[in-house]
Amino acid sequence: MLFTLISFTAVSCLGPFHLTSNLLTWNKTVGGKFVNELVFFSLWIIPAYEVSIILDAIVINTIDF
Secondary structure (H helix, E strand, O other), X not given: OHHHHHHHXXXXXXOOOHHHXXXXXXXXXXXXXXXXXXXXXXXXXXXXXXXXXXXXXXXXXXXXX
């Protein structure tokens, strides 16, 4: 079942991942490199990056396709 789910979501058309890119771009503008690293780890622990990648892969990139 997991293989079937992956085969439907892992098609050869790769989208631009705008939501995740915008999140990473925002993180780069927060402050210096130490502040960026703290924000990165904070957003990683909260699962903001994971949620943005899932939303990009399943919803937003599908709409763009």
